[in-house]
Amino acid sequence: MGVLGLLAALLATAVGTAHVIGALGPWRAAEALSGWILAGVAQLIGLALLVGVPVHGLKPVPMLAVAVLAGAAEVVVVRTRPDLLVRHRETVSGVLRAVRRCGSVWRNPAVVVLALLVLAGYGWRIALGSFVLPSEWDGMWYHLVGPAQWIQDGHIGHTPAAFWSDVYPQGQEVLGAWAGVFTHTLRWSWAAGLPFFLLGFTSAVGLAVRFGARRDHALLGALGFLLIPAVIAQSSTSYVDVGAATTATAAFQFVLALPNGRGAVEGRLNHLWLAGVALALGTSVKASNLLTMACVVAVGVGQVVLTIVADRRAAAAGSTDRGPAGPLRHGVGRLVVLGTAMVLPSVLLSSYWYVRTWIKYDNPFYPFTMFGFIGKGTVQDLIMVNNTPGVIKAAGGVPGQLWESWTTPVAVPFSYDQRLGGLGTGWLWVLFPAVIVGVVVFVRRRQWAPLLGLLLPMMVMVAASPGPWWARYTVYLPILGGVFLAVFLTWITGTAERPVGGLGYARWALAVAIGFALVGTAGNAGWKASQPSWVAPSPGWLPTFDAFRGTVDLMQHRRTQQDKVWPWSDFPSARKLPKGSVIAISDQGPDIRLPLVGMKMERRLVQVTTNDDLRTFEAGVRRSGAQYLALDPSGWRDKQMIKLVESDPTRFRLVSGNDPVHIYAFDGR
Numbered sequence: 001m002g003v004l005g006l007l008a009a010l011l012a013t014a015v016g017t018a019h020v021i022g023a024l025g026p027w028r029a030a031e032a033l034s035g036w037i038l039a040g041v042a043q044l045i046g047l048a049l050l051v052g053v054p055v056h057g058l059k060p061v062p063m064l065a066v067a068v069l070a071g072a073a074e075v076v077v078v079r080t081r082p083d084l085l086v087r088h089r090e091t092v093s094g095v096l097r098a099v100r101r102c103g104s105v106w107r108n109p110a111v112v113v114l115a116l117l118v119l120a121g122y123g124w125r126i127a128l129g130s131f132v133l134p135s136e137w138d139g140m141w142y143h144l145v146g147p148a149q150w151i152q153d154g155h156i157g158h159t160p161a162a163f164w165s166d167v168y169p170q171g172q173e174v175l176g177a178w179a180g181v182f183t184h185t186l187r188w189s190w191a192a193g194l195p196f197f198l199l200g201f202t203s204a205v206g207l208a209v210r211f212g213a214r215r216d217h218a219l220l221g222a223l224g225f226l227l228i229p230a231v232i233a234q235s236s237t238s239y240v241d242v243g244a245a246t247t248a249t250a251a252f253q254f255v256l257a258l259p260n261g262r263g264a265v266e267g268r269l270n271h272l273w274l275a276g277v278a279l280a281l282g283t284s285v286k287a288s289n290l291l292t293m294a295c296v297v298a299v300g301v302g303q304v305v306l307t308i309v310a311d312r313r314a315a316a317a318g319s320t321d322r323g324p325a326g327p328l329r330h331g332v333g334r335l336v337v338l339g340t341a342m343v344l345p346s347v348l349l350s351s352y353w354y355v356r357t358w359i360k361y362d363n364p365f366y367p368f369t370m371f372g373f374i375g376k377g378t379v380q381d382l383i384m385v386n387n388t389p390g391v392i393k394a395a396g397g398v399p400g401q402l403w404e405s406w407t408t409p410v411a412v413p414f415s416y417d418q419r420l421g422g423l424g425t426g427w428l429w430v431l432f433p434a435v436i437v438g439v440v441v442f443v444r445r446r447q448w449a450p451l452l453g454l455l456l457p458m459m460v461m462v463a464a465s466p467g468p469w470w471a472r473y474t475v476y477l478p479i480l481g482g483v484f485l486a487v488f489l490t491w492i493t494g495t496a497e498r499p500v501g502g503l504g505y506a507r508w509a510l511a512v513a514i515g516f517a518l519v520g521t522a523g524n525a526g527w528k529a530s531q532p533s534w535v536a537p538s539p540g541w542l543p544t545f546d547a548f549r550g551t552v553d554l555m556q557h558r559r560t561q562q563d564k565v566w567p568w569s570d571f572p573s574a575r576k577l578p579k580g581s582v583i584a585i586s587d588q589g590p591d592i593r594l595p596l597v598g599m600k601m602e603r604r605l606v607q608v609t610t611n612d613d614l615r616t617f618e619a620g621v622r623r624s625g626a627q628y629l630a631l632d633p634s635g636w637r638d639k640q641m642i643k644l645v646e647s648d649p650t651r652f653r654l655v656s657g658n659d660p661v662h663i664y665a666f667d668g669r
Contacts, residue, residue, distance in 0.1 A: 001060040001061070001064065001182060002182060002183060003182065003183060005060050005064050005182050006178065006179060006182035006183065008064060008067075008068065009063060009064050009067035009068070009178070009182075010044075010067075010178075011071075012067045012068045012070070012071030012072065013040050013043050013044055013047075013067050013070070013071055014036075014040055014071075015071055015075060016043070016070060016071030016072070016073070016074035016075055017036060017039035017040045017043055017071075017074065018036055018092075019074050019075050019077075019078040019079070019088055020039055020074050020078065021035040021036045021039055021091065022078070022087060022088030022089070022090075022091035022092055023078045023081075023084035023085075023087050023088045023091075024087070024270045024273075024274075025087045025088070025090060025091035025094075026087065026090060026091060026094065026267075027091055027094070028094075028098075028206065028209065028210070028257070029094060029095045029097075029098030029099070030098075030202050030203070030205045030206030030209060030218075030253075031206050031253065031254065031257060031271075032091055032094070032095050033095065033202045034199060034202040034203050034206055034250050034253055034254075034274075035254075035274050037195050037198055037199045037202065037250075038199070038247075038250060038274055038277045038278055038281065039274075039277065040195070041175060041195050041196075041281060042277050042280060042281055042345070042349060043070065044067075044174075044175055044178060045171050045174045045175055045281070045284060045349065046348075046349055047063070047066045047067060047070060048063065048156065048174045048175075048177060048178065049156060049174065049349075049352060050066065051063060051066055052150065052154075052155060052156035052174075052177075053155075053156050053157070053352065055155075056153065056154040056155040057154065057155075058150055058151060058153070058154045058155055058156060058177065058181055059154050059181065060181055060182050063178065063181055063182075064182075101215065102215060102219070104215075104216075104497055105215050105216035105219055107216070107497070108216040108217075108220070108512070108515065109512065109515075109516075110220055110512055110515025110516050110518065110519050111216050111219050111220050111223070111515070113516070113519050113523075114220060114223045114224065114227070114515075114518065114519050114522070114523070115219075115223055117227060117519070117522075117523045117526065118223050118226050118227060121226075121227060121232050121526050121527075121530060122197075122226070122232070122235060124530055125232060125235040125236040125530065126235075126236070127555065128236040128551070129188075129190040129191065129235070129236035129237075130187070130188075131554075131555035131558060132551065132554055132555060132561065132565065133561050133562065133565045133568055133599065134186075134189075134190065134237065134238065134594075135565065135566060135567065136237040136238060136239060137591065137592075138164075138238070138239065139189075139237060139238040139239070139594065140567060140591070140592045140593060140594045140595070141162070141164065141591045141592065141593060141594075142162040142163070142164040142165040142168075142593075143165075143173060143189075143238035143239070143240070144173075144176075144186050144189055144238055144594050145159070145161065145162040145165060145593045145594055145597060145605070146159040146162040146164075146165025146166070146170060146173055147165075147170075147173045147174075147176055147177040147180055147186070147189065148180070148186060148594070148597050148601045149161060149162065149165075149604075149605070150177055151177060151180045151181055151184075151601060152601055152604055156174065156177075157356075158356070158360060160606070160607040161585060161589075161593070161605035161606055161607045162593065162605075166357075166360075167357050167361065167366050167367060168286075168287065168353070169283065169284050169285060169286065169287055169350060169353035169354070170284075170353060171243075171281060171284025171285045171349075171350065171353070172192050172193060172196070172238075172240045172243050172284075172285050173189075173192070173238075173240075174284075175192035175195075176188070176189035176190075176191070176192035176238065177189075178192075179191065179192070180601075184600060184601070185599055185600045185601075186594075186599050186600075186601065187599055189238055190235075190236050190237055190238055192238075193234065193235065193237075193238070193239070193240070193242060193243055194235070196242050196243035196246045196247065196285075197226065197231070197235060197242060197246070199246040199247065199249075199250050200222075200225055200226070200231075200242065200245065200246035200249060200479055201222045201223075201225065201226060202222075202250075203246060203249040203250040203252075203253040203479065204218070204221055204222035204225055204249065204479045204482045204483055205218045205219060205221075205222045206253045206257070207249070207252065207253050207256065207450075207454065207479075207483045208221055208222070208482065208483045208486035208487060210253075210256060210257055211442075211447070211449070211450050211483065211486075211487050212445075212447075212487055212490060212495075213483075213486035213487045213489070213490045214486070214489075214490045214493070214495060214497070216497075217485070217486040217487075217489040217490050217493075217511075218483075218486045220482075220485070220486060220489070220515055220518065221431075221481070221482025221483055221484075221485045221486040222479075222482055222486075223482075224426055224430070224431060224478065224481070224482050224485070224518050224522050225478045225479050225481075225482045227424075227426060227522040227523060227525065227526035228422075228423055228424055228426060228427060228471075228475060228478045228522070228525070228526075229410050229421070229422055229423070229424045229471070229525045229526060229528065229529035230422035230423060230424075230471035230472050230475055230529075231475050231478070232526050232529050232530065233422075233529045233530070234472065239472065240285045240286055241286070241472040241473065241475060242475055243281075243282075243285045243286070244282055244285045244286035244288065244289050244292075245474075245475040245476040245479070246476075246479070247278045247279070247281045247282035247285065247289065248278070248282055248289060248292040248296070248461075248476055249476055249479045249480075250274075250275075250278040251275045251276075251278035251279050251282065251292070251293075251296040252275075252296060252299065252453065252454055252457070253275075253278075254271045254272065254274045254275035254278065255271070255272065255275045255296055255299050255300040255303055255342075255453070256299070256303070256449055256450075256453045256454065257271055258271050258272070258303050258304070258307055259271070268304070268307060268338060269337070269338060269341055272300055272304075272338050272339075272341040272342050273341045273342075273345070275296060275300060275341075275342055276341055276342040276343060276344060276345040276346065277345045277349075278296075279292070279293045279296055279297075279342065279343075279345065279346055280345035280346040280348070280349040280350045281349070281350075283346055283350040284349055284350040284353065287354075287365060288465070288473075291460075291461060291464055292461060293346065295457035295460055295461060296342070296457070297339070297342055297343070298457070299452075299453045299457060300338075300339070300342050301335070301339060302452075302453070303453070304335055304338045304339070305335070308335065361375075363375050367382060368382065379466045380466055383466065383467075384466050384467055387467070387470075388467070389420060391404055391408075391420070392404060392405065392420075392469050395469075398462070398463060398468055401468065401469040402462075402468060402469055404420070404469065405420045405421065405422070405423075405469035405470075405471065406421075406423060406427065406428050406432070407428065408420035408421035409421055410422075410424055410425070410525050410528045410529065420469070420471075421471070422470070422471020422472060423471050423474070423475075423477065423478060424521070424522065424525030424526070424529075425521040425522070425524065425525050426478070426518055426521040426522030426523075426525055426526075427477065427478050427481060428521075429517065429521050430481075430485065430514070430517050430518045430521055430522070431477075431478055431481025431482060431484075431485055431518070432477075432481055434481050434482075434484045434485035434488050435455070435480060435481050435484045437484070437488050438450070438483075438484030438485070438487055438488050439451065439455070439484075441487060441488055441491045442487070450483070450484070450487070454480065454483070455480065455484075458476060458477065458480055461474075461476070462474055462477070485514075485518070489511045489514060489515070492507050492510055492511045492514075493507050493508055493511045494507070531548060562575060567592045567595055567660070568595050570592075570595070570659060570660050571595035571596065571659050571660070571661075572656075572658075572659070573655060573656030573658065573659045573663055574595055574596050574603075574630070574656075574659060574661075574663060575595075575598070577603060577628060577655075577663075579602045579603070580602070580603070580604075581602075581603045581604070581627055581628055582603070582604045582605075582606055582624070582625050582626045582627055582628070583596050583603055583604065583605055583606070583626060583627075583628045583629070583630050583663075584605075584606050584607070584608045584621050584624050584626035584628065584629045584630070584666070585605055585606075585607055585608070585629075585630050585631075585661075586607070586608060586609070586610045586631060586635075586637065586638055586641060587607055587608070587609050587610060588610060588632075588635050588636075588637035588638055589607065589630070589631075589632060589635070589638065590630070590632035590634075590635065590638075590660065590661050592660060593605060596630055596661070606624040606625065606626055607624075608620040608621050608624050608626070608629075610637055610638075610640075610641055612640075612644070614644050614645070614647065614648060617641070617644070617645075618648075618651060621666055622666075622667070626666055627665065627666055627667075628655070628663055628664065628665055628666060629645065629652060629663070629664040629666050630661040630662070630663050630664075631645070631661060631662050631664070632660065632661050632662075633661075633662060634660075642662055645664060651666065651667060652664040652665075652666060653665040
């Protein structure tokens with residue numbers, strides 16, 4: 001079935017969800033596009049869980065069937081209901097009109113240049129993801145290993161051979177598994193993140209326009225987000241931090257866009273439902289978004305209360321509109337229904353991951369100790385202690401840590417997991433100052449929604465983050481900066497698209513100069529994030545980097561990449577094992593695991609528990625069905641097991657001791 005089956009499933013989902021979002025209108029254009037992305041991604045994840053959890057249906061035919069049936073049902077329902085069809089057509093017409101009106105924004109030269117830089121940067125990143133083997137550490141460890149086991153089993157369940165996949169929410173990984181199911185390779189898993197990058201762009205534009213920015217300024221701020229080094233560097237990897245950030249901003253986009261006036265309750269329900277879908281995706285991608293959910297729900301409740309008060313004032317003023325019937329008629333009932341709309345999608349979609357972990361480990365957040373559940377330690381203990389640089393530890397509190405991180409120059413070569421300087425000079429010199437100036441603008445306008453509904457919750461999210469200095473944990477901040485920058489530029493120039501008079505041209509020139517300051521700083525930082533690229537073309541344990549020409553040469557020799565790209569080049573013996581081999585690793589096994597499996601999932605991993613008694617350990621390996629055993633000599637426990645198994649060479653024959661792991665043929669094979 002291959003690529004054609006995948007494209008057919010994606011097309012059916014795109015068409016079906018476009019009809020649904022259109023029928024839920026009216027929307028502003030950016031809201032419609034954000035809603036479409038959210039609905040499409042949520043539907044793909046939901047359908048995969050539907051066929052992949054209760055039954056072993058994670059296979060091409062069942063997945064294509066449910067995608068086509070769901071998309072067809074959505075189209076039929078909308079097109080057979082005249083009222084829904086009218087809304088759908090109005091939404092499509094509105095989006096097309098907005099796109100045509102965007103023709104005038106290209107008169108802003110800063111937007112043109114920044115758009116070209118974004119296209120060039122992401123074109124290169126797409127090429128890296130498509131034609132160069134992945135090298136990111138967490139992808140080698142679990143982001144790609146867990147989905148490989150699902151695809152091999154035809155079932156989404158526990159993944160003992162990839163512990164973090166077994167305990168973390170895996171929403172984005174499920175999205176990547178769609179490509180793996182149809183193409184039988186993990187090469188395209190990186191593309192699962194691209195919808196979230198688009199979501200960050202559309203939510204930034206939508207928030208900026210909602211707060212009063214001109215379209216060209218809104219586009220400028222949104223494009224600036226896409227060139228943040230920590231953002232662009234993850235676009236060709238399996239990391240999920242951008243998805244966690246952009247679903248959060250999309251949720252804020254919808255809760256801050258509730259329709260006003262009597263008769264708008266149903267519209268508010270639709271907005272809050274999509275905010276709930278964004279939260280469901282966010283908590284499916286990363287557990288840290290549970291805090292985001294609390295912030296968004298708090299803002300949403302506040303928005304609903306304000307609309308209820310406004311409705312009552314309108315009624316007291318003599319409005320003849322009696323509003324909706326049923327529970328939506330009364331304030332408390334309306335608050336309950338609208339609040340449920342925000343929470344229910346998470347119950348339906350993301351709760352699976354937490355329930356799955358809870359059942360197995362007696363803690364939905366395992367291995368972390370949190371919310372009264374006991375684990376192996378706190379996030380600070382298990383993650384941050386070993387990952388916090390010394391300069392951050394010495395910086396004191398959160399303000400000092402942020403300043404140390406933000407003012408550190410972008411490292412060259414730049415890692416996808418950059419700890420310091422990851423927000424780049426575009427954030428430091430343009431977007432962050434725009435937040436400060438934007439606060440003044442909003443206060444002068446007495447416009448409180450951007451401050452209380454967006455800035456304040458994000459400040460809470462930063463303060464509560466275990467590592468706010470770590471750029472990939474706070475990539476929602478550049479979206480905030482882009483939104484505030486767009487509003488500030490519009491405050492300078494006014495809303496007229498053409499300047500009038502000498503003062504008008506002076507204001508226009510100032511806005512363009514600020515725009516080009518963003519172009520220069522963000523463009524420079526974005527360039528440093530990609531040149532040289534995170535590619536390791538030489539053998540050895542530590543990765544090196546390659547410049548443009550060397551990387552292009554690697555792309556042209558895809559068949560020999562496994563001999564040239566780290567960590568694949570370090571596992572020649574593993575690649576020689578027969579297809580279909582089952583390899584056992586210990587419960588303290590190596591971090592780098594994907595080369596043992598292979599990009600085309602040629603081999604399977606199973607986990608066995610270490611034991612100081614060789615016979616007990618042998619029995620565990622035999623029960624696992626493994627033909628081979630891989631032990632990591634750099635791990636303290638595996639190092640002990642190596643001495644133990646080498647005491648019985650008739651059972652454990654050393655195949656290779658030159659790879660990063662020692663590979664043994666089990667039972668005399």
